[in-house]
Amino acid sequence: MSGYQDKIKEVALRLLKDGSVDMVIGFRKGTLPMMNEPCFIRRPEDVHQLVWDSNCGINLANYLTDRKEKIAVVAKGCDSRNIVTHIIENKIKRENLHIIGVPCQGMVDKRRIISEFGDTLLDVADDGENLKIKIHGSEKSLKKTDVLQSNCAACIHRNPVLFDELAGELVPEQAGVDRYAEVNRVEAMSPQEKWQYFEDLLSPCIRCYACRNACPLCYCPTCFVDESRPQWVGKSQDPIDIRTFHFLRAYHCAGRCTDCGACERACPVGIKVRQFTSKLNKDAFEMFGWEAGMTLDERPPLDTYKPNDPNDFIK
Amino acid sequence: MNLMEHMGIEPGRLQFSWISSAESTKFVDVVKTVTASVKALGPNTTYNKQAVKVA
Amino acid sequence: MTEFEPKIVSFLCNWCSYGAADLAGVGRMEYPSNIRVIRIPCTGRMSPKFFLSALSEGADAVWVSG
Structure with missing residues (x-):
């Protein structure tokens, strides 16, 4: 280190x-x-x-x-x-x-360490393998691999x-990791369970847009949430508006997201924002064999047409 | 579309089709099947601001 | 209670499905009146904003046709 x-x-x-x-x-x-x-x-x-x-x-x-x-x-x-x-x-x-x-x-996922040690935390040092946590009057060592960010x-x-x-x-x-474990778990649910899952997931959202600001993909001069004429996305705290915001933000990251986890890290209320983008990452990988940002020589799937692009959703 | 379903909107709330401008019969067929499938699905009660207000 | 009549917002491409709808009209064909047609210049004009706001404002379904 x-x-x-x-x-x-x-x-x-x-x-x-x-x-x-x-x-x-x-x-x-x-x-x-x-x-x-x-x-x-x-x-x-x-x-x-x-x-x-x-x-x-x-x-x-x-x-x-x-x-x-x-x-x-x-x-x-x-x-x-x-x-x-x-x-x-x-x-x-x-x-x-x-x-x-x-x-x-x-x-490391700072939230997990803070939730364990609370505000008494004085310093965290890192020797590559372990974290030395200094709290008032004592010191503790944690294995780094136990407290990594989920991504x-x-x-x-x-x-x-x-x-x-x-x-x-x-x-x-790393080999043999299941990148889509969470996505697969949600995919197995019924529509009602999925709806409830995301309802619970998003209920703490205060629409601070920290996830958008932390994201390197979000650089539009005017973000869709700031558009007012016409206003496609309501600006209120209505659960539907919140859901629409997360929906559209995720769509803008389709085929571009590298799963860096910046959105999740930035969220002040600890929403697992990656739930949305990782589903799209999985789709991009399964449908187009695409992982964002791996090469300079290939155009992303969403701006190229290939005759074998999946199209079974069209009647 | 996959993401919508992933987030708990029922499959069938969003449908796609491709019809040439000469295929008026296909148009009529698709309108019929789309309408029938949405009828079977029932009203949109989740992703709907008005439904939430009434409830 | 009467049968449920869904409201289906349909986004039709000017050159394809909108033309087909026009032709169906010229041919005096009958089809369910549950669809509300919005003409878009091309299906490429379609944006997730459109169908999300249609659904959240009370549509029962959205149909996009090229």
Whole structure:
């Protein structure tokens, strides 16, 4: 872990010093434990702020949209896939990017740790395998693999797919994980049970749009929820409106979502927002053999036509 | 469409078809089958603001 | 109680199904009057916003036809 951090700093310093990039996007320590924040480093003397540990879950591709300057960006597996999506969608130019790939071993789910230790949490340190949790007067050690974010636990693309240099050795990919376990469980329900399941799932939603803002795919100049003429989606707290919002947000991510988990991480009330997108990911994979952001050479299934596209839903 | 059904809207609330502009008989057939299937399905009570208000 | 008469919002492509509906009218064919036709310039105009708002505003079903 700290090896990654030193290497990231070293690369960032070199790039800023020789002027090949205007800024480096990475993480620095936040004000609370487990809350690393994204930072834009423009001067070599600020490079020491950069950190890397298991709390860098925010997707940095989100900060690249429509940027014109030369940027070096720290990218784990999912970030790099979102960068590929950005390049395909002409939101950023490949030649303006220097990607510092970070093979990732999963990010921890801070909510699970907070719910276990409450507000007494003082500090969380990370040695790669274990988390050292400091609370008032005592210390505890947790195995990192036990507290991973749900999407990281089922991730099969931990290594960056596109990078200019690496911050460490590539890690072995996980095998034999069931990425769609939750989706399959819901699929087996009857329509009424499904309806109830999502009713319960969405009941705490306060429509803060944190999931939208954290998502690197959501960059429309005017989001559909802000449109008022015509207004397709009601802006109220009505359960139907809330459902429509989540519905449409998920549809906008169809064939583009890399399951980075940023939406779920950002949700202040802990809704499992990935329930929607992972269903679409499963469909994209099963119907078109497509996983978003894996290559620059292929167009996504939703903007190409192939004679063998599935069409049994049409009468 | 799969996502709609995944979220608990009954299959059949959203239907698709393809009819050429010369196929008036197919149009009539499809209208009949669509109407019959929705009749069998019954009223839309879940994904409906008005139904929620009445209830 | 009378039989349930569903309201079906139909989005018809100007060049395909809308033409077929026109032809059915010219041919004096009979079909159920449960459909409410909305003409769209092409099925490509269809957006999830449309059918979601149709359903949430009280339609019993949505039928999209190219």
